[in-house]
Amino acid sequence: MLALAFGPAGLTLDSQILASRVPRLLLTIFAGGILALVGAALQGLLQNPLVDPYIIGSSSGAGVGVALSLLLGWTSVIGRPLFAFAGAAGALFLVYTLARMRGRMSRLSLILAGVAVSFVGSSLVMVLMVLSREQLAQIIYFLMGSTKVVFTPTKLWVFAGSAVVSLGAAGWLVARWRSLDILSTNIEAAESLGVDTQKLTTEVFVLSALLVGVVVAFAGAISFIGLVVPHIVRFIFGPRHLKVLPASFLAGASLLLASDLCLRGFAMATGVDLPLSVVTTLFGVPVFLYIMRRRLA
């Protein structure tokens, strides 16, 4: 599947403009992979099939950051990712503080605090959108997600640096596969088997929020990948996190690459530019339904 997605990208490559395509390709792989992996980890942790990476509030936090950067005129090539990441980190801090009660962090409180912060963030974005008027279209476009980013060398370095750190964090998540497996079966059993569920919850949550923050900072809020790719992967590989987490990364990257190619082809054929999230959904849902029906039949 990955090879398939790479093919057409290579075929349409014009050697002269290769340089501008490589960063986009890397960003697409990175964003799709991280979103799916984080989705898989959070679904495993929270034992909820409807969880997606945005439920913990960092994407709307990043949205607030971007809207603020536009309002303050801090729109330099690295100003925006920095603001987005700061917004995501702020939301993470808020959710973390709200979800902790008497020193304990329950999974339910995490989801609810995340949803609450998301809604507050969305409302703040709306307020900022009204205030920034002319940049309205830019904020909306950002929130719809796009990997069609123009890179300057500075931005590329910032991206490369954050991507390397992020992949490290992703590796850390994968290393928690055993605990996530045990937690998925039974939380009481997990406690008695020596899994520190408190520590695990905090770890997975913090890492996920930061990873989503990085993705959103560069590619905006691309929807659908983080929600559905883990399900597709579990249908194929079963529920073990050692397989699910890396496979989600690969499948997420492939799906986003394929979507990006569709978008590109569509734009070239018709001159109309679709938001990336729309394509991921239209492209991914049939795949998902096909696999679901075959597996559940």
Added chain:
Amino acid sequence: MKNTARLFLCVLVLSASFCSRTRNTPRNTRNTRNTPYKSNGEPHRVISLVPSLTEITYALGVEDRLVGVTTYCDYPPEVKEKKKVGDFLSPDPERLRLLKPDLILLAAPTQAQLVRDLKAAGFRVAVFDDPRNLEGVFAQIQALADTLGVSDRGRRLVDSLKSELKGIEKDKELSTYIEISEEPLISVGGGSYLTDAFEHIGFVNIFSDLSQGYPVIDPEEVVVRSPEIILLLYPNADRRNVQKRIGWSRIPAISRSAVFDSLPVDELMRPGPRLIRGLIITDSLVRHAF
């Protein structure tokens, strides 16, 4: 995200306002229609819901008839003293009614829905089609002058603008990439009056074949179409950032360092009487550099 649907709606609204310039009538000078109301004589309490129409009203010297404007109307500076009735798409109906207008100025098709609502609410409206070319800008000025009963002033204004425009020497043609937003990358398409306006001063838009007014474009397209000059039409634009873009170094405009920021953005981005001045300033900035 929970509000994706709402956002999508916003995008639809926005894209509708961008795309809308592309459909209907072929380019011609008769692209302004007025709602008939002449029987009641000249309007004296006018509300403008379009910044460019507000500017034209001032340029015609009949600003004393304006009783209300939008929060977007910011030129000339005196317009700040006028009562605000809300924004461009959703003015406050109560404030409209309190001002007792005898005419409300609107643009179509961007404000088509608002036009219907206001008509249904019993307001008298005059609807002006968004100009698709320079001739359309002049026609709009004349049409508004006619509507306000100052046709002669309209003719004088249009004549002086036209003669100013003639003053620009049409030099060698230059293929031009116009950028109005950096992230996402938005350019100007054939559907916008700007394509035609820039063509008048010899700047040929590389995206004139796109029917949309303001298309989001792929950075690679710019490389493929290799423009000779690049105009950055947004506040805080920085040519250095554009020159550093990865993969763009072979674009003639970049290698010859013909990227222009600090252009008269406000003048150019509004199809009003200041447009010609904007074109003159841009022309002299660019031609000086060559």
